[in-house]
Amino acid sequence: MVESIEAPNGSLHSNGSVQNFNGLEEKLDELRRIVGKADGDPLRIVGVGAGAWGSVFAAVLQDSYGQFRDKIQIRIWRRAGRAVDRATAEHLFEVINSREDVLRRLIRRCAYLKYVEARLGDRTLYADEILKDGFCLNMIDTPLCQLKVVTNLQEAVWDADIVVNGLPSTETQEVFEEISNYWKERITDPIIISLAKGIEAALKPLPHIITPTQMINRATGIPMENILYLGGPNIASEIYNKEYANARICGAEKWRKPLAKFLRQPHFIVWDNSDLVTHEVMGGLKNVYAIGAGMVAALTKESATSKSVYFAHCTSEMIFITHLLAEEPEKLAGPLLADTYVTLLKGRNAWYGQMLAKGEISRDMGEHISGKGMIQGVSAVQAFYELLSQSSLNVLHPEENKPVAPVELCPILKTLYKILITREQSSQAILQALRDENLNDPRERIEIAQSHVFYRPSLLGQPLNTLKLQEKVVT
Numbered sequence: 001m002v003e004s005i006e007a008p009n010g011s012l013h014s015n016g017s018v019q020n021f022n023g024l025e026e027k028l029d030e031l032r033r034i035v036g037k038a039d040g041d042p043l044r045i046v047g048v049g050a051g052a053w054g055s056v057f058a059a060v061l062q063d064s065y066g067q068f069r070d071k072i073q074i075r076i077w078r079r080a081g082r083a084v085d086r087a088t089a090e091h092l093f094e095v096i097n098s099r100e101d102v103l104r105r106l107i108r109r110c111a112y113l114k115y116v117e118a119r120l121g122d123r124t125l126y127a128d129e130i131l132k133d134g135f136c137l138n139m140i141d142t143p144l145c146q147l148k149v150v151t152n153l154q155e156a157v158w159d160a161d162i163v164v165n166g167l168p169s170t171e172t173q174e175v176f177e178e179i180s181n182y183w184k185e186r187i188t189d190p191i192i193i194s195l196a197k198g199i200e201a202a203l204k205p206l207p208h209i210i211t212p213t214q215m216i217n218r219a220t221g222i223p224m225e226n227i228l229y230l231g232g233p234n235i236a237s238e239i240y241n242k243e244y245a246n247a248r249i250c251g252a253e254k255w256r257k258p259l260a261k262f263l264r265q266p267h268f269i270v271w272d273n274s275d276l277v278t279h280e281v282m283g284g285l286k287n288v289y290a291i292g293a294g295m296v297a298a299l300t301k302e303s304a305t306s307k308s309v310y311f312a313h314c315t316s317e318m319i320f321i322t323h324l325l326a327e328e329p330e331k332l333a334g335p336l337l338a339d340t341y342v343t344l345l346k347g348r349n350a351w352y353g354q355m356l357a358k359g360e361i362s363r364d365m366g367e368h369i370s371g372k373g374m375i376q377g378v379s380a381v382q383a384f385y386e387l388l389s390q391s392s393l394n395v396l397h398p399e400e401n402k403p404v405a406p407v408e409l410c411p412i413l414k415t416l417y418k419i420l421i422t423r424e425q426s427s428q429a430i431l432q433a434l435r436d437e438n439l440n441d442p443r444e445r446i447e448i449a450q451s452h453v454f455y456r457p458s459l460l461g462q463p464l465n466t467l468k469l470q471e472k473v474v475t
Contacts, residue, residue, distance in 0.1 A: 028065055028072060031262045035161055035191070042073040046160040048175065050078035050127070050149075051373045052236040053195050054166020055136035059144035059240060064265065066145075073148075076166075080151035082127035084137065088371065089118035089125055092140050102143045106133060138373040142237040158182045162191045165212060168374035169198025169284070170367075172212045176219035183220060191255055192216055192227045197283035198376035201383035206458045207390040209325075209383065211280040213251075214461070225252040228259065229280045230270070233338035235346050242267045248335065250276040277460050278326050279335065285321060286340040287377030288384055289314035292416050293344045294353025295430045309434055310412075315340070316442030317410045321384070323449035324393070324406060324456050349377035356419075357427040363420065378420050385417040393456055398440075398448050406454075409445060411436070 032043050047058040058076040065072050084092070093115050096102055106112040111133055117123035127137040128151050134144040150156040157163060157179050167175055172194075183190070196212035213227045232247030239245050246269040249256050256272040263270045273279060293310055300306035318336060322329040344350050352375045355361040367375045385407055387393075394403035407414055415433040418425040433439070 024064055025068060025071075027262050028068055031258055032071060034258050036188075037161070040070070042069075042071055043162070044160045045072065045074050045162045045164065046150075046156050047074075047076035047164045047166050048153075048157065048179070049166035049168075049171070050076055050131055050136060051166055051168070052136055052139040054164065055131065055139065055144060055147070056142075056236040056240045057164055057166065057195060058147055059134070060265075060268070062145050062147060075148040075150050075156060076131070077150050077153055077156035078128050078131060080126065080128050082137065084118070084125040084127060084130060085370065086118075086121055088137070088140060089115070092125075092130070092135060093119035095135075095140055095143065099143060102134070105146075109133075138371060139237055140371070142240055144240060153178060154182045157190075160190050162193065165192060165194040165196055165216065167196060167212075168376055169196045169200060169212045169215070170374065170376070170379055172196055173200075173215040173219055176216050180220040183222075189222050189226050191259070192222060193249070193259065194227065194229050194280070195231065196376075197231060197280075197287060198374075198380055199281055199284040199383050200379070201386045203386065203390065207387050207392060208459055208461045209281055209387065210461075211277055211284075213276060213280060224276070225254060227251065227276075228256055229276050229283075230263075231279065231283045231339070233335075233342040235342060239268060245269070246271065248273045248279060250274065250279045275331075278332065281325060281460070282322070282332055282336045283339060284376070284380045285318055285384065286336060286343050287347075287349045288380045288413065288416065289318060289340065290343040290347050290349035291353040291356075291375075291377045291381070291420070292412055292430050294350035294355075295357040295419075295427045296353075296434070297350070298354040298357035299427065299431055306431075306434070310430075311344075312442045313434065313439075314412050316445040317412055320406075320409060320445050320449045320454075321388070323454045324388075325459055327455050327457075329449075348372045349375055352377070353427075363423060381413070381416045382421050385413055385421070387459065388413070393459070395454055398444065409448070411439060 035043060037043050045061060047054050055076065058074055062074045066074060096106060096115055103112070106115065114123055114125065118125045128149050130137070131147055132149045134146050136144060165172060194212045194216065198212065200210045202208055202210055213224070213229055216222065216227055217224050228249055228251030230247055230249045232245065234245040234247060244267050248271050249260050249263065250273045253274065260270045260272040292314060293307065296306055296310045315337065318340070322332050322336065326332055351372065352369065361369065367378045369375060388407035388410065389405050391405060393406055395406055395409070397404045397408065411433050415425070415429050419427055419429055
């Protein structure tokens with residue numbers, strides 16, 4: 001049961017906000033009706049993966065709808081056995097004692113003593129254990145409400161009506177292949193909402209991007225109609241602290257519209273859109289350039305001029321790449337730039353770039369960083385570089401007037417690949433790339449994209465099914 005203090009017109013939650021009950025039960029009843037739930041059978045929502053965004057998503061639902069225990073059940077799965085290191089335990093103890101509401105909650109539940117023992121080094125805490133008390137290992141400074149945590153994957157998902165994928169793209173395929181074993185006897189298909197913003201690449205039979213929703217579809221056989229993507233320009237901790245934010249849920253109309261209504265709150269506006277895969281890919285693309293932005297910020301001591309130069313070049317490359325991926329790329333400009341902007345300001349990928357440039361972390365530490373979680377921009381750099389290096393996607397070079405792979409027109413992406421993947425260059429190379437006297441005006445790259453038909457449907461797994469499009473491909 002989630003602790004709450006009754007207020008005259010609502011409930012005071014762990015983030016200090018008063019949740020107004022007006023309309024919540026009606027929204028829940030409407031979704032239950034659409035899903036086909038009978039009276040007495042709760043709507044079962046399960047989060048798979050407990051990173052910052054996955055944990056916050058479950059906590060926001062729990063704060064809003066957890067009071068209706070007969071009608072909805074919200075749980076989150078994470079693997080057992082992840083130990084909390086001593087430094088994190090000490091910091092967690094400081095956070096607890098700085099928040100009277102959290103301190104009282106733990107004392108009331110007789111859960112405070114274990115944090116004292118961990119602070120003294122007399123006990124080891126585990127990530128699933130502290131998550132039950134509302135502490136996400138990747139977001140210790142933002143206590144959440146108490147959560148129902150399950151460490152057995154089969155127990156978590158076998159009867160779920162809605163599954164929320166909070167896993168990194170690099171883990172999605174494997175985990176959902178396991179989940180598919182537990183769904184073989186199901187009569188009805190669950191609804192799946194993916195929060196993942198990474199991508200993977202496949203080079204055969206044609207170069208194409210594989211997104212988390214596509215991985216889920218292939219791993220489970222759940223039809224794409226039942227798989228949606230939710231993303232937007234936001235930071236998980238700020239959403240939980242009721243900072244105003246918005247997001248889009250993308251997918252088939254059958255589910256996206258009722259889910260948008262169910263998820264929408266006064267501080268968290270959820271719009272809906274039919275373009276699932278393209279929005280999902282854009283969520284991965286901005287992580288690529290966020291890493292470079294962090295490097296530039298650190299190497300230039302936060303020079304506003306240097307950061308603006310980088311922003312001009314990286315946005316021109318993103319615009320160029322969107323013209324390869326989308327038939328109407330101009331529709332993506334606003335959402336992509338907004339998501340990029342917030343990631344550059346406060347995202348973990350920009351932080352990662354900063355720490356690499358400062359020498360405080362190294363590539364040898366891998367992409368999973370303690371206290372931050374998975375840095376998905378690294379795998380995205382590799383995926384986009386490998387895809388855009390393929391000769392089958394050649395475009396005409398504006399000056400040399402000869403076919404080249406698209407990556408040759410993306411010097412920032414090329415440099416990040418050499419820093420992060422092949423490791424043949426240091427972080428300093430990002431500045432050298434920006435200061436190259438032969439570097440084209442970023443405006444020219446945008447003009448090239450806008451004046452040529454670069455759209456490659458095959459990159460998103462769609463066939464080149466018209467002669468007109470086939471004739472546009474440069475070989």
